[in-house]
Amino acid sequence: MPLITAVDVVDVRFPTSLTADGSDAMNKDGDYSAAYVVLRTDADGVEGYGLTFTIGRGNDLVAIAARQRGEPLVGLDVDQLVGDLGGTYRRLQSDSQLRWLGPEKGVVHLALAAVMNAVWDLAARRAQQPLWRFVADLEPEALVDTMDLSYLSDVLPRHEAVAMLTALRPTLDDRLAVLDASGYPCYTTSAGWLGYSDEKLRRLCQEAVDEGYRYLKLKIGASLEDDLRRCAIAREVIGPDRHLMIDANQVWDVGTAITWTRALSHFDPLWIEEPTSPDDVLGHATIRRAVAPVGVATGEHGMNRVLFKQLFQAEAIDFCQLDSCRLGSLNEILPVMLMAAKFGVPVCPHAGGVGLCELVQHLSIIDFLVVSGSTEGRVAEYVDHLHEHFVDPCVVKDAAYVLPTQPGYSAQMHPASLDVYAYPAGSYWAGRPSVA
């Protein structure tokens, strides 16, 4: 019976601000970063890897918080830990002093996500399965036991969660055959960062088309004139049959969101993403009613399951873009997926950043196999950068994520990458002016 001996956390930062990769109307100069968690044990080869994603300054706060969050795990039996994933989550989540700092949001919740992502990774590795398979193999009752259903009973009572999972179980192998053959469809954001020139935008849109993408996303929201020009370029390159999505990264108030989106509506965008504050459930509902048939998408900054519950109740969104590192890992993501399925809202998870694609492929696969049973209207985000730092990077082929086969949650990073990009002591950062 191996025991947890340490919860190590590394502050890792990549200098992405140098190239405007990841630039948008709110975040002009992010240095993509991760609070990277390693659960150590006293058994050879038994470890768990997880992370949460930030964009630079303050990543140290999340790293320190992850150490505090993970501390109660030290000394525990690994098999008890991974055999009671719901209890493990509740044990960490219920710390009332840390809870005060959210509750269930911001730095302490990002840190909980990082630690629990590592716990789920450890669980899947113990079972010698990729995470999606580990989850798919759990019986409905056991899977519901892992979930945080607190504050959700008015929308998702436990018996209903069990019934939804049970109903889909007999047909799981049919869906698995589909994924084996074609993977899980994804879209690309790599072409459309706000800091790119028109020429680069045009070239990257064409490359995306050539690679087989049927969905492409553009960052907008800084200048309407620029947006009109950039949307025209993108629509011209991708033609009328592929989908164009636009993303304002929260820069508008409700009124501006409506007028600006309408001004771009003749480019036929599938969705307007993050039109306003991610906290504004009722604002999103107002915008959605006003900009239809353009859909409303949000969720990458959706802080917790209670926020998503209300987005569904208020019929505020057409696409649910939950984040693998902002929600409290599978324990909180699974109930959000169940609520989305109940309300008929497709889950199109947020990805990009550092490692988000590696995590998200598992989530979309789980959504299809276990929760919603459908890929209709669903497409996972894909951004082509920083994958080289991962031991088991995601593989995209013909605009689809290929089923991961290695055990775990695909979050393990190369030790050599940590040596270079750990902040501030890694070889890249040493001697450079501090970004913090």
Place this chain on the structure above:
Amino acid sequence: MPLITAVDVVDVRFPTSLTADGSDAMNKDGDYSAAYVVLRTDADGVEGYGLTFTIGRGNDLVAIAARQRGEPLVGLDVDQLVGDLGGTYRRLQSDSQLRWLGPEKGVVHLALAAVMNAVWDLAARRAQQPLWRFVADLEPEALVDTMDLSYLSDVLPRHEAVAMLTALRPTLDDRLAVLDASGYPCYTTSAGWLGYSDEKLRRLCQEAVDEGYRYLKLKIGASLEDDLRRCAIAREVIGPDRHLMIDANQVWDVGTAITWTRALSHFDPLWIEEPTSPDDVLGHATIRRAVAPVGVATGEHGMNRVLFKQLFQAEAIDFCQLDSCRLGSLNEILPVMLMAAKFGVPVCPHAGGVGLCELVQHLSIIDFLVVSGSTEGRVAEYVDHLHEHFVDPCVVKDAAYVLPTQPGYSAQMHPASLDVYAYPAGSYWAGRPSVA
């Protein structure tokens, strides 16, 4: 022209968990703590003091975040800084990398509150005025310039904010005369902590009555049987004419909140406080409709102005309990107060903790003098502990806050208190087992 030379932050923790002061159904063993900010300048006697409140573990996270938040202030001219309080707020708040960790919620927002509380303190001290007077003396346009109205235009356009303030201005002196004569009414929570015995509860309720309190609050929510007994004791002691409030500290889901509150309704509570997740706007609206005439109160964990906007839009609450240290200081509190006034919801700020009463007295006075013009249905919280650590502690007389007269925001702590309770190096904590 003095310059800011440093933003010092002290992690201060008081061992309140030893006495069950502050105990409730969610937070059984808090050690009341503060991230305490001092803005240093190169001029003798020119300093600013601010804080935010936590309940122990993780206070170090907030302290580190406050140092990061405050860093851009170093080297700035003090008079420019306090002459443009809106610009100063936006400068700190708009850091996109730190914003990612919220946005505008949790640790980074608590830290922003601590720093901006110190900036407002510095501004009032420069003007040689108590904060409430400094604010009351600002012209409506200038006061609105300090406010963060972003994401609020659908409910509070700028011109409406100016008009509301302008309409009240001619009658300010009449209201000031009322406050001079009788202070601002408050209620006590000191009697009703969950960890107190029935005997202690009964004795403290009687003392509160003897001291002239007309409002008294009880913590509930752990056991219905206990709550029925404790409410009976409180109601018996205070009689039918004084107000009893009950506070569940977020332990219920929506359905439980309704049944539990109804079970206690024959004790005629004025409000049920924090019946469920503080993020659940629609849940509060459902509860409110179901438990009337018992009122619904929440806000001490209300993370930002966007949350409050929706609480008002959804008609979810009867009492707005905004927090002086969780919202981004006056810059965000003033627009929340304006929205509350517009929707006719009385502001009854959360207090207690460390220093919250010192801050809150200013807020309720400002609400009456400048924003709502009314004390009807309004009563500020008061808890009688930890005031001895403050240089200018609040004074309560005949169940009312006496108008503060010293310059500033009343947040300055005694250096001797810091020497004892700074964590972990203060003389109290040195040598004790770590609480972190």
